[in-house]
Amino acid sequence: MPSLYLAGPEVFLPNGFEVLQNNKKLCEAKGHVAYTPLDGEMPSGLQRDLSMAKWIFESNCELIRKSDIIIANCNFFRGACVDDGTAFEIGYGFSLGKRIWGYRDHLVPLHEITAKIISTKPHDAGYRIDQEGYLLNEDFGNSINLMLEFSILQSGGKLILGGFEEVLKELN
Template identity: 60%
Template sequence: MQSIYLAGPEVFLPNAMEILTKAKKLCDTFGFRAFSPFDGEPTDKLELAKAKQIFKENISLINQCDILIANCNPFRGACVDDGTAFEIGYAYSKGKRIFGYLNDKRILPEIVKSKIHTISHPSGYAIDDDGYLLNEDFGNSINLMLEFSILDSGGDLVLGDLKTVLNLLKSRS
C-alpha cells in the first residue's frame, strides 16, 4: 500500500484534528495510507524545543511516504502556506511524487491582485504596498518553483480538492 503525506495549512484550523482524520479516512477508501503533520509525537513541553520536534517528526513522515499531496490554496495572503511550500521542496529533493490542489487556477498575478492591494507601475506591472513588482507572470497559479517541483516530480497541480487528486491517482494505477 502506497503512503501519502498530507501537507497544508489545515493544521491551523480550529477543528484541524477532525479535518485531517477525515482526510486520512478518505485516502484509506482509495487504498492509500495517509500521514498528517499531527502524526508526529512531540514530547517536549518547551515551545521552541517542541517546534523543533514537530519539524523533525514531519521530515520523518515525509521520508516514510511515497507521495506528498499539498493543499496549495492561498493562506494568510495570496500564496501557498510557507510550511507547505517547504514540504513540497523537501519532498522534491527526496524524489517523492508530489500532487497539489487548489480551488482557483487563475494566473498568480490575478490571484495576488484579488488578495492584496496593488497599484500600477511605469514598468507595466502592478506593484504592492511593500514596493515589490508583481512580475511573476508566467501563466502559473502558484510560485513557479513550487509548480515545477510538483510537475517535475511526476505529479500534477489540479483544480479541485484532495478527493480530486485521489481520483487522479487511482486512475493512473
C-alpha cells in the same frame, strides 16, 4: 498502494484535527496509508517553545521521508501565497524524489494577484509596481510560485483544480 503525506495549512484550522482525520479515512478507503503533520507522538513534558518547534519539524520531515507521495493543499493561506510550511514540504519532498500532487480551488494566474510590499522607495529597488503601490508577481501564467509548480510537475505529479478528493480519484 503508496503511502501519502498530507501537506497543507489544515493544522491551523479550528477543526484541523477532524479535517485531517477525515482525509486519512478517505485515503484508507482507497487502500492508502496516510500521514499528516499531526501524527507524531509528542514527547511528554515538551514545552511550547523552540524545542517543540524543532520536534514538529523533525517529526514532519520523518513522515515525509517514509511517504511515497505528497498531496499538498496549495490554496492561498495568510495572503496570496501557498502556506510557507506547505511550500517547504513540497520542496523537501521534491529533493527526496517524492511524487507530489497539489490541488487548488481555483487556478488564477499569479500575475493577476498582487502582494503589498513595505518599502519607502520601491521603484529604486527595481521592482515592477502597479499604480496602487503593489509589487507585481511573476507573469508566466502559473497559478502558484514557479518553484512549487515545477516541483510538482517534474516530480511526476499534477497541480489540479479541485480539492483533496479529486486528487485521490486521480491517484487511483
